[in-house]
Amino acid sequence: MEIRAEGLEVRFGDARILGDVWLTLRPGELVGLIGPNGAGKTTLLRALADLVRPTRGVVRYDGKPRSALGRAVLARRLAFLAQGDEVNWALRVDHVVELGRLPHRRAFAGPSQKDRDAVERALQAAGVAHLRFRACSTLSGGERKRVLLARALAAEGEVLLADEPVAALDPLHQLRIMQLLRSTARGGAGVVAVLHDLMLATRFCDRIVLLCAGSILLDGDPAELSDALIRKAYGVTAFRGEQDGQPFVAPWVPCDRSSDESFGGLR
Numbered sequence: 001m002e003i004r005a006e007g008l009e010v011r012f013g014d015a016r017i018l019g020d021v022w023l024t025l026r027p028g029e030l031v032g033l034i035g036p037n038g039a040g041k042t043t044l045l046r047a048l049a050d051l052v053r054p055t056r057g058v059v060r061y062d063g064k065p066r067s068a069l070g071r072a073v074l075a076r077r078l079a080f081l082a083q084g085d086e087v088n089w090a091l092r093v094d095h096v097v098e099l100g101r102l103p104h105r106r107a108f109a110g111p112s113q114k115d116r117d118a119v120e121r122a123l124q125a126a127g128v129a130h131l132r133f134r135a136c137s138t139l140s141g142g143e144r145k146r147v148l149l150a151r152a153l154a155a156e157g158e159v160l161l162a163d164e165p166v167a168a169l170d171p172l173h174q175l176r177i178m179q180l181l182r183s184t185a186r187g188g189a190g191v192v193a194v195l196h197d198l199m200l201a202t203r204f205c206d207r208i209v210l211l212c213a214g215s216i217l218l219d220g221d222p223a224e225l226s227d228a229l230i231r232k233a234y235g236v237t238a239f240r241g242e243q244d245g246q247p248f249v250a251p252w253v254p255c256d257r258s259s260d261e262s263f264g265g266l267r
């Protein structure tokens with residue numbers, strides 16, 4: 001499913017959070033949505049998922065507005081991973097992941113074999129199969145985050161919108177989840193991941209969308225993420241390297257050194 005944001009504006013009260021955003025998400029692509037804190041990434045992701053009503057503009061799904069598609073159809077086709085890792089129910093891991101299948105189930109019907117298979121695939125893919133009988137409330141932050149990712153994967157939607165899917169994960173699981181997102185895209189899904197790690201974003205994503213103060217500064221190949229754009233968006237310099245023939249970018253030092261002392265003399 002192609003998702004197209006056409007001239008999106010989102011306001012909360014007097015504050016304009018997104019202004020005139022145009023963006024197309026295509027099947028088979030892993031898009032890294034990056035930008036500083038408060039840039040509007042979550043708001044944009046939520047607007048793409050029809051969870052925030054834009055004050056101007058429209059989101060089209062395969063060319064149709066959401067009203068023509070219906071909420072239930074959209075829920076089956078689009079999976080959303082929220083930013084937090086809170087699970088407020090004392091539920092078992094496998095039962096939480098099974099919730100991802102709800103859009104596919106008829107009212108009051110139990111899970112089908114197809115649902116159970118999808119849950120199993122998601123538990124395995126997110127590396128939480130060994131936790132299946134644990135109560136979510138007893139998991140670590142990173143484990144809980146992966147369980148919630150498994151819940152989103154279990155939906156097996158054509159589109160996966162993931163808000164900070166690797167936040168709180170250790171390096172091994174960050175790499176595994178980025179590989180998983182990339183292989184999900186290679187399997188034909190459209191995947192958007194909000195990321196703060198520039199190295200993971202430039203290394204794994206097919207396309208980078210850099211959002212700053214509610215506007216898109218870059219929508220292009222990771223190689224187009226220039227030092228000037230990184231400085232403008234984040235106020236930091238960039239370190240560039242190459243490993244196994246793959247270029248990557250990492251943040252290096254703040255451009256404004258006057259604030260270093262208040263952060264403990266960062267060098």
Ligand SMILES: Nc1ncnc2c1ncn2[C@@H]1O[C@H](COP(=O)(O)OP(=O)(O)OP(=O)(O)O)[C@@H](O)[C@H]1O
Pocket residue numbers: 012015017035036037038039040041042043044
């Ligand atoms: N419901 C709301 N009411 C008022 N302001 C809001 C609301 N939701 C978000 N904002 C504001 O909108 C701006 C963008 O928030 P958003 O969560 O989209 O940013 P973000 O880029 O995802 O940030 P972060 O990287 O910190 O998660 C922020 O200044 C935030 O305070």
